Amino acid sequence: MESLVGIFRCFLPVRYWLEMRRGAYLSILVTAGLGVRIGYAGFFELAKKGGQEGAALALKLGAPSGAGGVGGLSQTEAVAAALFGNALTPLAFFFFTPAGWLADYLVISAVFRGITLAVDNPWGDPILTLIDKVVRGRREDARAKRQASERELAEGPEVPDEILECRKFAGKEADFVVVASRRKEGWTLLTTVIAGGVRLRVGDPLERKVNGLLRTCYPLKVIRDLQVDRRIVHYEWPKAAPPLPDLSEESDE
Numbered sequence: 274m275e276s277l278v279g280i281f282r283c284f285l286p287v288r289y290w291l292e293m294r295r296g297a298y299l300s301i302l303v304t305a306g307l308g309v310r311i312g313y314a315g316f317f318e319l320a321k322k323g324g325q326e327g328a329a330l331a332l333k334l335g336a337p338s339g340a341g342g343v344g345g346l347s348q349t350e351a352v353a354a355a356l357f358g359n360a361l362t363p364l365a366f367f368f369f370t371p372a373g374w375l376a377d378y379l380v381i382s383a384v385f386r387g388i389t390l391a392v393d394n395p396w397g398d399p400i401l402t403l404i405d406k407v408v409r410g411r412r413e414d415a416r417a418k419r420q421a422s423e424r425e426l427a428e429g430p431e432v433p434d435e436i437l438e439c440r441k442f443a444g445k446e447a448d449f450v451v452v453a454s455r456r457k458e459g460w461t462l463l464t465t466v467i468a469g470g471v472r473l474r475v476g477d478p479l480e481r482k483v484n485g486l487l488r489t490c491y492p493l494k495v496i497r498d499l500q501v502d503r504r505i506v507h508y509e510w511p512k513a514a515p516p517l518p519d520l521s522e523e524s525d526e
Contacts, residue, residue: 284398286405297395301387304398308379315372320362427487428454436514439492447476447492449515456489457506465502468510471517472496495520 279296280303282289290297367373382399389396396402435452442450451457456478460466464475476492495518510517 283395284401286397286402287395288405289397291395294390294395297390298387301383301390304379304386305383308376308383311372311379312367312376315370315376316363316366319366319370424487429486431455434511434514436511438515442476442490442492443479445476445492446494448495448518449473449493451491451493452483453489453491454486457491459504459506460491461504464504464506465496465500466493466506466508468508469517471520472502474500 275293276296276299279290279293280300282293283297283300284304367377378400385399386396432454434454437450437452439447439450441447460475460478462475462477466473466475472495473493474496476494478492479490481488481490497520
């Protein structure tokens with residue numbers, strides 16, 4: 274039963290069945306078989322129709338020129354010309370008919386899905402996968418815009434950073450806290466901030482409500498020894514902020 278369900282489930286984008294691959298190969302074989310069946314039936318129907326029309330045309334063209342035949346051609350040449358069109362029936366079916374397009378797609382997609390499954394990067398039906406990707410992308414974009422709008426509303430107008438001097442923040446040692454009305458790009462945990470020639474290490478950023486508005490708080494601790502900088506950002510220290518320590522005087526002491 275699981276394999277039977279998997280035949281249809283595995284047509285869907287892989288995110289719906291990545292951990293439940295039972296029936297995937299059967300789904301591929303069914304797709305290929307359906308493509309062959311549609312192609313077989315459609316081709317022979319077109320070939321039969323083309324054969325009948327070709328035979329009728331051959332009889333007409335093969336008649337003497339005075340009885341409806343083509344002047345300048347022998348009866349043998351006229352019949353051969355009329356019947357030659359049937360040789361192009363496969364090309365006409367697979368490239369210029371809706372049934373041929375469907376058969377082509379089913380067989381090619383089955384081969385493609387089989388290859389992706391063999392290399393452990395499975396796909397569902399390509400068209401369904403692309404549709405799912407487009408729909409998800411639009412939903413994610415809409416959600417991101419909505420969240421950005423909601424956050425901007427919660428943060429209020431953008432204002433200059435407020436810097437507080439402290440010893441601890443959220444239970445951890447810190448020398449300063451930058452209270453920002455907007456999140457700062459690149460200011461992640463353990464980032465090195467260079468301000469006024471002083472290196473400071475960013476602690477764990479936290480979000481807090483301040484006077485009813487959302488603020489992002491960045492604890493900073495002055496780096497007084499040699500440490501490896503994983504990431505560096507530069508920051509202009511506000512003039513009205515608490516002064517940065519003079520590390521040259523501390524080293525002299």
